[in-house]
Amino acid sequence: MSTIVYIPRDSSALSVGAEKVAAAISQEAAKRGLAVSIVRNGSRGLYWLETLVEVATDKGRVAFGPVKAVDVAGLFDADFLNSFSASAKAHPLNLGLTDELAWLKQQQRLTFARVGITDPVSLDDYLAHDGYSGLKNALAMKAADIVKTVTDSGLRGRGGAGFPTGIKWNTVLGCAADQKYIVCNADEGDSGTFSDRMVMENDPYVLIEGMTIAGMAVGATQGYIYLRSEYPHALAILNEAILKAEQAGYLGDNILGSSHSFHLEVRRAAGAYVCGEETSLLESLEGRRGLVRFKPPLPAIEGLFGKPTVVNNVISLATVPIILHKGAQYYADFGMGRSRGTLPIQLAGNIKQGGLVELAFGITLRELLYDYGGGSASGRAIKAVQVGGPLGAFLPESQFDTPLDYEAFSAIWAVLGHGGIVAFDDTVDMAKMARYAFEFCAIESCGKCTPCRIGSTRGVEVMDKIIAGTDREKNIKLVRDLSDTMLNGSLCALGGMTPYPVLSAINHFPADFKIKDATV
Amino acid sequence: MLQGISMNQELSVQSGWTEKLDQLIAQHKAMAGALLPLLHAIQDEFSYIPESVYEKIAKGLSLSVAEVHGVVTFYHHFKTRKPGRHVLQICRAESCQAMGSEALEAHAKQCLNVDYHQTTADQSINLEPVYCLGNCALSPAVMLDDEVYGRVTAADLDGLIRDAKKAEAQG
Numbered sequence: 001m002s003t004i005v006y007i008p009r010d011s012s013a014l015s016v017g018a019e020k021v022a023a024a025i026s027q028e029a030a031k032r033g034l035a036v037s038i039v040r041n042g043s044r045g046l047y048w049l050e051t052l053v054e055v056a057t058d059k060g061r062v063a064f065g066p067v068k069a070v071d072v073a074g075l076f077d078a079d080f081l082n083s084f085s086a087s088a089k090a091h092p093l094n095l096g097l098t099d100e101l102a103w104l105k106q107q108q109r110l111t112f113a114r115v116g117i118t119d120p121v122s123l124d125d126y127l128a129h130d131g132y133s134g135l136k137n138a139l140a141m142k143a144a145d146i147v148k149t150v151t152d153s154g155l156r157g158r159g160g161a162g163f164p165t166g167i168k169w170n171t172v173l174g175c176a177a178d179q180k181y182i183v184c185n186a187d188e189g190d191s192g193t194f195s196d197r198m199v200m201e202n203d204p205y206v207l208i209e210g211m212t213i214a215g216m217a218v219g220a221t222q223g224y225i226y227l228r229s230e231y232p233h234a235l236a237i238l239n240e241a242i243l244k245a246e247q248a249g250y251l252g253d254n255i256l257g258s259s260h261s262f263h264l265e266v267r268r269a270a271g272a273y274v275c276g277e278e279t280s281l282l283e284s285l286e287g288r289r290g291l292v293r294f295k296p297p298l299p300a301i302e303g304l305f306g307k308p309t310v311v312n313n314v315i316s317l318a319t320v321p322i323i324l325h326k327g328a329q330y331y332a333d334f335g336m337g338r339s340r341g342t343l344p345i346q347l348a349g350n351i352k353q354g355g356l357v358e359l360a361f362g363i364t365l366r367e368l369l370y371d372y373g374g375g376s377a378s379g380r381a382i383k384a385v386q387v388g389g390p391l392g393a394f395l396p397e398s399q400f401d402t403p404l405d406y407e408a409f410s411a412i413w414a415v416l417g418h419g420g421i422v423a424f425d426d427t428v429d430m431a432k433m434a435r436y437a438f439e440f441c442a443i444e445s446c447g448k449c450t451p452c453r454i455g456s457t458r459g460v461e462v463m464d465k466i467i468a469g470t471d472r473e474k475n476i477k478l479v480r481d482l483s484d485t486m487l488n489g490s491l492c493a494l495g496g497m498t499p500y501p502v503l504s505a506i507n508h509f510p511a512d513f514k515i516k517d518a519t520v
Numbered sequence: 521m522l523q524g525i526s527m528n529q530e531l532s533v534q535s536g537w538t539e540k541l542d543q544l545i546a547q548h549k550a551m552a553g554a555l556l557p558l559l560h561a562i563q564d565e566f567s568y569i570p571e572s573v574y575e576k577i578a579k580g581l582s583l584s585v586a587e588v589h590g591v592v593t594f595y596h597h598f599k600t601r602k603p604g605r606h607v608l609q610i611c612r613a614e615s616c617q618a619m620g621s622e623a624l625e626a627h628a629k630q631c632l633n634v635d636y637h638q639t640t641a642d643q644s645i646n647l648e649p650v651y652c653l654g655n656c657a658l659s660p661a662v663m664l665d666d667e668v669y670g671r672v673t674a675a676d677l678d679g680l681i682r683d684a685k686k687a688e689a690q691g
Binding site for chain 1: 595
């Protein structure tokens, strides 16, 4: 009988040698005449343990990690395929049953329920793990009831803005038009974030299902996934999954024999961060420079090609199937305050145990950084964390007890954004980070509005003076004044939120700017 | 600093391009918002999009040459000059900075003897900055052609460059 061995095909796992591990296991098994059936699953998101190899047993999967190709012969010598043998148990890379790993067991994986468990491109695997249960329920519902279910679940846009998804859908539903669109914003460009990539590479059908339900809910028959060009593996996997879904009748005309039709296409972005802004994204999809549009009109009313358009982030859309499958209340029962459900949090930067932690809103940064993250990778003190990407505030240790909740973050002048947390140890120079925030804005500005286009470059220049020690206090005042202009005068979040990392760095870490306190 | 730009990079449409270009334009013409998909297809095929093809693209999609120029130059991904045979992207974003990417980029520039956006003298590698590869739990990250590498040390980077050159030499 052949033993099933799971080896991830997720690009982070591949980045530390998963392909070589798979080849080595296959060769070693052949050499020893052992029957092994390799399944390329997704990653469980315990990235410091990649390549995480799992062996199927009648008690569940047994994990070994982090495995390198050079470890493979030793694993076979220890009879790792027979995972409960004394020698396999004694192997230093044996982590025990995957489901019993505390890091994983304590999570509340709703959106990520299948990630790392299934073969991403196998439709049968998807169906065997509750896949398309949400769509089947939606097929029996009226459009307005689907929208109401999403509204009642409390789901808010996971891309960063936190706008209630159901309310956006309702606007599109209420527009009369000959054509409407569902656009998935998969231009995940924030440093410290990778949950969109994980969904697309490791469970692509959940995104396809979510978009199909969105189409049925608002009356859209065409969808686009606007995918960043830095994700070639996600592109290949999505295209393969879309083709299989079409062949099985889950996409295309008359879905599962119903009167609903939905066509889906992946469009590649081209490396412009600003195209993560929804109107810039629509310009890009239409074939133009990604210049931000004035609002109104809202994209929900006049979006892609001038038609009513739902623009949602990958995680928002990928969360829709479980809401339709288990009901609005099931999802809304997780979370705190007005932040309902779960957030796929990404632990990144200088962190010992980085990866994907999906939990109900309400967990504190400290719990995430130390209980899950295990502290810094360097072993030094964590001095600052940046939450929410390059436009998110830097938080000092004194704010680590803030719970992850949209309103709690807003109250300390910070943002949750897309749930990415980047840790920095005490070697970080916050003045350099503030300079970098301006530099990044200057590189990525679309150029349409003056505060962002000019302000970012002036910001770099002033920061250079501060770092060089020229008129520090006067120049800090100038940065504050410039930040005020950018905050209030920019057309979109790029210019409008660059002051978050800049000012939070000055306010919380005045010593790095060599000023006595942050009151200047 | 070596500029590393060879003489033949500003050439007009090269022989063999015309037919393929026509074919790609014909394939994309009917698409809604065809310009970006077409530009991707051209760059996938020829590795860059020289200015000399703008007119043909413009004509094919009923756009002005200025519009095509504007779009090609807006996006960091599109290249208007022939790149090296491999593209090495080093992530400069915050997560990688927290794990020492600055030292890694300095090392890459020094050992390849190029700055960002330049090609090595032997035309083998283009060095480019990138702002996030989505591999932030395993920072610092780099991408060589279509493959991402995580927890990259200076020695790892040397190995990647050596392997890429060795694979080329073996043809």
